Amino acid sequence: MTVWAVRARRAIAQLAATGEPFAADDLLVECGLPKPRKRGQLGVAFKVARRAGVIREAGFRRSTTPSRRGGITRLWVGTGSED
Secondary structure, three states: OOHHHHHHHHHHHHHHOOOOOEOHHHHHHOOOOOOOOOOOHHHHHHHHHHHOOOEEEEEEEEOOOHHHOOOEEEEEEEOOOOO
């Protein structure tokens, strides 16, 4: 597992613990997670967290990342699991 993947896992767990919905944008802004070097790494981090039971889908919103130009992004919420 890369250093970035470990940081992503921690950031997802941090936001999941709040009980509030969050999106990938929030990992980069609120948690200070740097953008991944490879395309798709962010999606993989969310996939791993979902499969581990840490997060579940919670809807959609418009992205706040300027490069996404208001595109739709998935919202997630913590399940209360620490796995």
